[in-house]
Amino acid sequence: MLDRNKGIMIVGLGLIGGSYARGxxxxxxxxxxxxxxxxxxxxxxxxxxxxxxxxxxDASFAANYDIIVLALYPGVLLEWLxxxxxxxxxxxxxxxxxxxxxxxxxxxxxxxxxxIEFIGAHPMAGREVYGIRNADNAIFKGANxxxxxxxxxxxxxxxxxxxxxRTLGFGRISRLSPEKHDEMIGFLSQLTHCIAVAxxxxxxxxxxxxxxxxxxxxxxxxxxxxxxxxxELFLQNREALLEQTDLFIAQMQRIRxxxxxxxxxxxxxxxxxxxxxxxxxxx
Amino acid sequence: MLDRNKGIMIVGLGLIGGSYARGxxxxxxxxxxxxxxxxxxxxxxxxxxxxxxxxxxDASFAANYDIIVLALYPGVLLEWLxxxxxxxxxxxxxxxxxxxxxxxxxxxxxxxxxxIEFIGAHPMAGREVYGIRNADNAIFKGANxxxxxxxxxxxxxxxxxxxxxRTLGFGRISRLSPEKHDEMIGFLSQLTHCIAVAxxxxxxxxxxxxxxxxxxxxxxxxxxxxxxxxxELFLQNREALLEQTDLFIAQMQRIRxxxxxxxxxxxxxxxxxxxxxxxxxxx
Numbered sequence: 308m309l310d311r312n313k314g315i316m317i318v319g320l321g322l323i324g325g326s327y328a329r330g331x332x333x334x335x336x337x338x339x340x341x342x343x344x345x346x347x348x349x350x351x352x353x354x355x356x357x358x359x360x361x362x363x364x365d366a367s368f369a370a371n372y373d374i375i376v377l378a379l380y381p382g383v384l385l386e387w388l389x390x391x392x393x394x395x396x397x398x399x400x401x402x403x404x405x406x407x408x409x410x411x412x413x414x415x416x417x418x419x420x421x422x423i424e425f426i427g428a429h430p431m432a433g434r435e436v437y438g439i440r441n442a443d444n445a446i447f448k449g450a451n452x453x454x455x456x457x458x459x460x461x462x463x464x465x466x467x468x469x470x471x472x473r474t475l476g477f478g479r480i481s482r483l484s485p486e487k488h489d490e491m492i493g494f495l496s497q498l499t500h501c502i503a504v505a506x507x508x509x510x511x512x513x514x515x516x517x518x519x520x521x522x523x524x525x526x527x528x529x530x531x532x533x534x535x536x537x538x539e540l541f542l543q544n545r546e547a548l549l550e551q552t553d554l555f556i557a558q559m560q561r562i563r564x565x566x567x568x569x570x571x572x573x574x575x576x577x578x579x580x581x582x583x584x585x586x587x588x589x590x
Numbered sequence: 591m592l593d594r595n596k597g598i599m600i601v602g603l604g605l606i607g608g609s610y611a612r613g614x615x616x617x618x619x620x621x622x623x624x625x626x627x628x629x630x631x632x633x634x635x636x637x638x639x640x641x642x643x644x645x646x647x648d649a650s651f652a653a654n655y656d657i658i659v660l661a662l663y664p665g666v667l668l669e670w671l672x673x674x675x676x677x678x679x680x681x682x683x684x685x686x687x688x689x690x691x692x693x694x695x696x697x698x699x700x701x702x703x704x705x706i707e708f709i710g711a712h713p714m715a716g717r718e719v720y721g722i723r724n725a726d727n728a729i730f731k732g733a734n735x736x737x738x739x740x741x742x743x744x745x746x747x748x749x750x751x752x753x754x755x756r757t758l759g760f761g762r763i764s765r766l767s768p769e770k771h772d773e774m775i776g777f778l779s780q781l782t783h784c785i786a787v788a789x790x791x792x793x794x795x796x797x798x799x800x801x802x803x804x805x806x807x808x809x810x811x812x813x814x815x816x817x818x819x820x821x822e823l824f825l826q827n828r829e830a831l832l833e834q835t836d837l838f839i840a841q842m843q844r845i846r847x848x849x850x851x852x853x854x855x856x857x858x859x860x861x862x863x864x865x866x867x868x869x870x871x872x873x
Contacts, residue, residue, distance in 0.1 A: 431801070451802075491798060495801060495802055496806070505845055507868055509842075517762065518736065520733070520778065520779060526782050526808065527871065534865070538858050538861065541849050542854060542857075551793075552842070563836070566784075571825060580790070582815055
């Protein structure tokens with residue numbers, strides 16, 4: 308189980324990695340960090356968010372840590388694991404923070420092999436800004452934290468990972484399979500980001516800001532998007548995202564056709580269903 | 591010009607009509623109301639939001655008012671105007687609150703004929719609830735108020751209508767043509783409502799509320815929708831809405847295809863453009 312004698316290493320000190328470090332240090336853990344930027348390490352050390360840092364891993368640094376949190380983009384994550392697996396001590400628990408799971412979890416388990424356990428996690432929190440200078444563990448308060456075990460995971464690892472989420476202040480901790488996770492995130496998160504981007508790029512909008520109401524602002528808040536990260540997330544979750552996007556486009560097309568043919572009855576039925584369903588999503 | 595000696599008649603006491611009455615009474619105007627429901631009139635009289643009310647108009651009631659605000663759905667508005675135009679005194683200024691303009695403004699001017707001026711207005715405010723019991727002029731504070739004059743309108747009428755918006759507390763008063771208004775509203779407001787409804791109706795979402803983050807909640811807030819009103823607004827603005835919807839669907843399809851073919855460069859370009867453009871919409 309997770310206890311304050313355990314050392315936790317964070318790999319990657321961006322918005323999420325930095326916020327993990329800050330929150331775990333606050334909770335009394337010994338926190339080390341590995342990140343390529345010496346400047347970032349210096350900032351985190353100055354702030355007291357980490358106890359020590361390194362710009363690259365070696366066996367003596369790794370020996371101090373029982374848990375490793377990979378706070379890297381999915382592609383880099385797998386590369387980093389393959390290159391650094393040799394330094395991990397036996398019994399280390401490795402987890403992550405990426406927003407897609409199938410493409411990461413199974414490959415990570417394969418790379419690590421026996422003796423070192425990987426368990427996927429997705430902290431559902433973020434901001435429209437990034438980098439260590441925006442790190443703030445307050446973003447986790449009340450948010451969802453998803454653990455995505457596979458048949459290869461032990462109960463101890465699942466519980467330890469859940470405890471990590473509770474320690475960081477997440478509001479709801481859930482377990483679901485990597486497949487179910489990716490379907491759900493394809494719909495709730497990735498498709499919504501596609502929609503926001505499509506809205507902002509489907510036509511010239513330069514004359515519109517002065518007329519904009521809150522509906523449009525709310526719908527496009529997430530149109531300010533980290534292009535590198537989200538492109539990678541979209542492409543690594545290709546099948547699930549395409550399935551959800553196609554469902555949405557087909558329904559948009561049906562609504563469009565009902566407007567074109569003046570089918571008031573169909574429009575009202577969808578609006579009534581939409582109103583009913585949305586009620587369940589109220590906080 | 592608008593001054594406190596003028597009497598203002600509100601026709602229809604729903605959320606918007608009721609909020610107009612409440613705000614204008616607060617500002618010191620003499621306010622009368624016409625609405626079919628005696629219960630609604632009684633409620634508004636009890637609250638002190640109107641000075642007098644009637645369930646149907648006659649010439650003696652109409653003689654007390656210089657300005658008439660039609661707070662009705664577009665279809666009912668035109669029917670009501672045709673049936674009651676005979677009671678209006680010469681020189682009356684008539685305006686409205688509907689969310690579409692071409693389908694209302696030109697027909698209304700035609701029905702009224704010479705001697706009675708119609709000028710379209712769109713208070714861009716609303717709530718996900720409706721009816722007199724939710725009326726509250728606080729919803730106008732800081733919101734946009736659009737006046738949509740045609741070549742048939744006098745400068746006096748335009749200025750009087752703008753003054754009405756200022757009196758009610760709107761934050762920004764703008765003028766634009768009915769055509770430009772409908773294009774803009776087709777994109778900023780109607781298309782966004784279509785998207786929210788399509789998201790809630792394109793698949794079963796019953797297992798999702800527990801995993802939902804703020805992005806999905808923000809995008810679907812307006813999926814709780816007044817089915818009768820919005821169906822009418824969509825169908826009365828059919829051409830403009832279809833044009834905007836087709837632009838959006840085509841861009842969704844391009845994003846979908848870029849995901850399918852793994853075109854990271856195209857995705858990043860759209861995300862970068864989207865981020866730049868969205869910045870202009872910050873409050």
